[in-house]
Amino acid sequence: MPRYPEDRPYMAVSEVPREDRSLLSTMEVPNKAVYASQVPLDANRGSGRTLRKPAGSIVALIFEMFLCLVALCFIALALIALSIKNRPTGDTLGDAMEQAMTLGPTIYPILFAALLSRSLKSIGRYCAQRSVGMATLWALMNTNATADPLLHLVSTPASLLVWGLLVLWVMSPLGGQSAIRLMYKTNATDVTHSELRYWDNGPLGNMFVYQGINVNNDGSWPLSMRDIYSASLMQSIAIKTGALDQWGNVKIPRLEAGDPSQIDNDGWMPFQNSTSTESFTSLFGVPIVGLDQIAAKGDVEFTVETAYIELSPASMYNRDTFQGEDQGMTVECLDCYDYAGDDGFLIRAQRFLGLPIPETDVDPNSANFTTPRTVRFNSSVNVEATEATCQLTQQMVEALIKCVNGVCGATKVRQSTTDHRGKNFTSFDYWAWIALDMITSASSAKAAREVLWGSTSSVLFLNDSSAFPIQSGINNGLQRVNISEVDPVAFARRGSILLSTALQAMMAPTAFAGSLPTSNLSIYGPPHIPAYGALAVANQSEYDQHIYAAWGPPLGLGRLVGQVAPFVGASTNATLTQYTEVYRPSYVWAILLIVSSVLLFAVGVAGISVRFKTLAPNIFDPVVGLTYGNPYMSLTGRDDDPIDADERALVLREKRVQLGEVDDYKGVKVVFGEAGYVTPLRLGVPYHAS
Template identity: 25%
Template sequence: MADRPAHDYEAQASEHQSHATNLITASPLLITDKHTIAIQGWPPSPRRIRSPWWIIVWNVIFDLLLCACAVAFLAFAGIVSHYDQASTAENPQTTAMLLNATKYGPTVFPILFALILGRATHTILRWRLESGERIGVLDTLAASTSLTSTLVSQFQLRAISLCGIVLVCIWALSPVGGQASLRQMVLDTKATTQIASFDYLIHHGYMRPFGAIGTSRSSIKEIANTIFTGGIIGSLASKPSPVDTWGNVKIPRIEYYESKGDPDGEGWFEAVDGTSDSYASMIGIPVSGTNSTHFVNYKTTVQTPYFNTACLLTLRPSEILPVIPNGTFHINGTGAMVTYENATQMRRSSSDPETLGPLQFRYSTLLWTRNNHELDCNLSSSYVETEITCPERTTCMATKVRRSRLGHPRNNWTQLDLHWETPSQFFLYLLSSVSGKQGWPTTLDRYMSNPDTLITVDKLDGRYVGSALVLTSNENYSVRLAQLINSYWTIVGGMYMIAGGISNDTSYKDNTISFVPPENPRGVGIWYQFSSPANFTGKTWSSQGTKDVQTEIIIARKPWVITLCISSIVLILASLVSPVVHFLFIKGPEVMMNMSSLATRHNAYIPLPEGGTHLGASDRARLLKGLELRFGDVETGSGVGHLAIGTVDRKGLDEIARIRKGNLYE
């Protein structure tokens, strides 16, 4: 705006002061030298508007630095998007760099945003002020120093404008962009499925190693008995557990699930939520191939035979010792006896398996109580295929079961029929596996009565004795006697594998995956070939399955990546505003939104020396930093005050009074 004539200022001053005829004018442009404030370094003569070279260099460097930082955030989003799904193990340095950027991004981005956008709005304000703009727009730009100040200024100025709305939207990108830099990237794991090979115990059916045990090797039997006892005696939680005491996988009893529902289209039953009666044995089968910590979600299927019994309970309350029919073979234990027809059993091992009926035997208790009883049982085989899943290497379980589709003999043939000596040896070791006293229930009897009360006690005549034997149903006896037989039979087939796992020392591999043993030539006394493993090693079969390798990867969250890209692009464009507008449009000196730049220019109440209008904001601030200003009443002599900004030291003029409550002001 052009300078007004001196007589206009004089007229204005005379209107506000009733004693104007006795006072000199208040306009600094008309004040004599003795009434002007002496400012050291104030330019005495007019000069061209020119910024020092070092300020220009500093502004260029600063603008380039701000632009580079904005580009860095855009590059951050691009790198995260580029490394989406990439393995952190293959890119350790990049991962570390991105994690550090994610850590500091939410703090740095809002600060950078405030620097760039604040500088841009100030530059636009200077340009529009120099070109001529409405005060409403200028006030909005001047108040736009943060999201809060921009938003609040719309209400303080009582003028919600398009310019203000645009500025609020742009400032809103500051916190959003900071959050985007934090949330655009996370680390997660990705499972890649691979083919895997597994080995597992399969019953070989041979008792000869145990039959050859002499006094020098009797400890082998003790080991087997200890494993057996540990398997059937355990906590209540161990009974329905999918694994045994040593972590071996229990095989589901398919008859249990067939009685509960129908299979799926491929014959599978879901073997979940098992009970103590839903497993064929309390001793599971060892499975190898799941020992690597680098893999998870192991899955395979195993083929397994097991014994199945159908028993009929008969009470014998008045007889301690059972009647042993002629032609039967009996095996005595402490508290129980097993008998079977000897001649028939002798013929079973040499007969065609297709012609056999079920193996029949009798289990007789030797008790002093009325609960003395006999179990007449038919023994047969079941062949199942079980799906085993291991979410972790130590948490394997059977998840599905179905009837095996491998070829196998008729169910009436069992592995006890491999050799005529096998039944007598097996039942002898089974009955003697637990100690007891004749006339009292054995651990086997108590298990068949109720596995959950196996080790509970009752008090009789002041003494603590084992809990009373309670008879149960034919079905329970059938299931639990089969569990005892299967448990000990599994130990016979792989005693060292059960406790020590599968290794070259505890097992040998059979590559013939078939339930049908090789047949002997006709004329040989035994139908199937009979061989004995050495050193009590167990037989294993192999199966194919899958396993997942867990790979830690970088995950780019696309919505947040896009958000950071948009915020960064806006930031880059804003960083270019200051240098471009300065170069193309702004011709005047630097003006800051402060007192030295605005309040002191042509102010009638701040008597500065003549000239100096070409000074930039930094020069004016430096030269005027010692000048003391006050916002107060410049007409203290009149009844109505006039508020303005002026110097405290008036150099002979009336002092600017402080504002008082209750006074009238123009």
């Protein structure tokens, strides 16, 4: 047993003479009424400390007010999240909300625990001042975390207060999770429709070119048309097999390139990414006015209607060259009409344009006016030549074009549902025989002594569309391509691509480079689809009465298109789907945060309110509370020792304390006291409570 100091401020019960201990057991404890009516004798002597309102530290009160304001901030945060629905991301408010959401899960549980626990203790002190059940006071003073109400339920499972405290504390993790889930980013979809114009190679587009070239220019054409045709052959292999041409125009798939096994009820066949040049109708894509501008705003979907040349499998034979024959490749139509005054020209041109046939002196249904025309390719190198003949037809198709993230391409193809003209009649029955002269001009020349040899780019393309059509002439490489060795079906497809490319080069030579005017679409002519383009400039009765014909188009056709427009523009309705990244509130989480914060704020305000009504000092601290009336603890020895736990802890901060034992007249008991006044606890000793 340790020795106690001489200035020990108390006498242990064990030190009371044994003959006087019986007096302690016979002392009567006054009842509650006696305590309630008793007035302390020294109440007015000036000793001790006078209680005040509000009790406790003013700094702690201000701190709790600050915590209540922070709780209000979380309510405001949830309300702002609800108010910025569909607000585009990237603005200052949105960025600030995102930063607040990242900090919320850390701050909110700390705020909740600090404010709720302090407020519950303030309410408990106020209740203790007015008389309260021990179970209630215990629950209020000893609930500092979510786990505490769960433990209280073990001892008091029927307590409504404990259940209410559990609900309150459950709001802490829910509120923390709500703070990080207040809102999310998503794409808001806005669907609009815009008119697009694209190159029209139907009846109206052909009438316009006939008027401009055959009539106004007497069949002549600029040499630059030949150059743009040659430029199409000089595109890289990757471009030729890709969905766009070198200038960004969307290429149209051939009908046979679609997948017939997946055809839908509307006749659409999906077109997959191709690796073959022969999958497309031309080396050029279709110029579309303003597509790049619309595609930059979102995803675009629309259809175009067009026609392309088809050739039958080639019939080939070899021969000797004629004296003075051009070297290279020449192309000619064997039975096309090139004179507008011919009845045959009128009949076939009218059928190509879809116009009624006027009465003539010849039978319009004879085979000469209904069967396909024949085109012949002559490939001459030195003294040898190869001829390939094919029949000319046209195929009318529709292509579905989609642009996703600014990248466009045809995704489906089908037979045209609006253009029902006969496929045996083509532009070569109207004006396009001069396009064959252009191909000849770009693919052949008179031999100049011995400096001209090899095959032209057109012939090299007919021979192998997957190779770049240039010969270097180095190391005695291949000098002559014999097109008779080319597969007739492959030759026909490649030949049709060359013919369709030449037609585009003549009908819209300045359109492929883009930058087409978009401010006024009327400069491209009236809105129409290619099949009914002629009706856009005259009514049906005028055509039925033969007021207009192939060689007599409507007056002012040459002025139909503005001077800055490179072609007659067919119209289509594009669906533009714009995706804007916006904020959307998570309503459930926002409401949870509001409910949680409102409850926290309400409890916090209640705690502050009762503080102003409370004069009872804070003696409920679990450690400092052990020092009140403790004979084993010595404070200052003055009559005004502090009562409030915070002040009392400040006075006692230097003392060393210990849970130990003392021996009274009943035996050994466990007490809390200064380390020098109590004996350390031992195993095997039966202790009892005081």
